[in-house]
Amino acid sequence: MPTYQAPRGMRDLLPAEAAAFDALQAVIQARALRYGYPRLGTPIVEDAQVFLRAVGETSDVATKEMLEVSLHGAGGLVLRPEGTAAVTRAYLEHGLHRSPQPQRFFYFEPMFRGQRPQLLRYRQFWQWGLECYGAAEPGADLEQIEFTAALLAEVGLTEYTLKVNTVGETAAQPKIRQALKEYFERYRAELDDDCKARLDSNVLRIFDCKNPNDRKIAQGAPKLRDLVSDADKTHFAAVVDGLDRLGVAYEVDERLARGFDYYTRTVFECHLTNPAFTKAGEIAVAGGGRYDGLVRTMGGPDTAGVGIAGGVDVLYYALKEQGVAVAEEPRADVYVLSAQSDDGADRLQLAGPLREAGFSVAIDYSTRSLERQLESAVKHGAKVAVIRGTPEARGGNVIVRDLAKKVQRVTRLAAVVVEVGRHVPKRPKPRLESGPNPDEHEPGAAGEGPYLGDGEKE
């Protein structure tokens, strides 16, 4: 009787999907580390003001789409709706703005939104993200865009397009909004109700309108690129030029504007292009941009910043749609069976050395017939059965049976680990500390010079 259900828009990650998420996190986090972005964790709950300040109090996120948390009746806390504001809060709270700049961070966390769920828009969703503080140069923008392109290529996502645009520096934004407002104000009577509202709330969003007539009006609007400052133009030109040189495919989309107020200059998004997703409008698998005014808005010094966030759920389903195998539900490779009854501890003792050696081992504790136990082992996906039969147990032996090849041999207890190793691989054991990288080539093989200490001359 399904009396209890997961809350609306939230779902369980069953082992297969959880394994896929783990695999995605491992790939993304390893790349982040390679780019010099260590992971930073922030609480799932934050003071609502953190986000209200950052994203702009008028945006919809602020007004109605955050999930509030009640703590003994006191309000003011919300479930984290996005990463950038939270990471920025941590950056300032811990004085990281007084550490050598730039500071780079990676995160991989669940986020929450309050709207009704739709295709790939859950109330709890996972995002990975990068933040870089204290680098105003276009190279920092490029770094993150290149990261994303390389990441998506690594995991095998091909059905997407990268769009880039510039929305101008902080100082230029009021002027830009003013110019657009003046333009659209002339057509106010012709705009549909939604766009009339956008005219007052967020003019930039009129460019996203689906109404054909409004689109026509929007085509004649002043171009963002003409409205931004000369410095903005130089910055954007450097980004675009860099993408060309790096061989990253992109489109300049004059209409691209992101939802949060904190974006300045470069904005970018990766949109899915598979029809299964475009039918639901534009779904972004990653997106981000520069936020040169955010740190100051949050109470810190004038600090440039740039960030990107990607949807893990979106990426996972997009890969599935493309037929990319992500990860399988992990199964125990080895099953321990026994014909003896009440020998649970013996079965555990049998499994122990195998587990310590790195094999994944599950145990059948039942007293069912060997036939049943073998059937169960196969159904659970085991590749090898270690069978404790009566005569073998008496002689200190077990049977190691390869369930796929249907071959087996009697093995001394001391040799079980070696014998099992002939049929299935060990799982990598994680370590608490990582050691130094081994040198992968002979010294001098790449034509490098000898090591010299300070003061030595070649």
Add this chain to the structure above:
RNA sequence: GCGGCGUUAGCCUAGUGGUUAAGGCUCCAGAUUGUGGAUCUGGCGACACGAGUUCGAGUCUCGUACGCCGCCCCA
């Protein structure tokens, strides 16, 4: 948050006012505890929840929850 459409067992499906709600898959247990995915036999298990209409509701009406789609918005 607004609107439309849905919800029968773990999964898929039948059942449009009248016995005890049917079937397939899965799962569990057996087919005399030494060798497996098959087969056979048996078993567990559902009308999302709550009201209402009716002699009688899985079936009609309303509300709630959840899902899908659209809108708003997009992280």
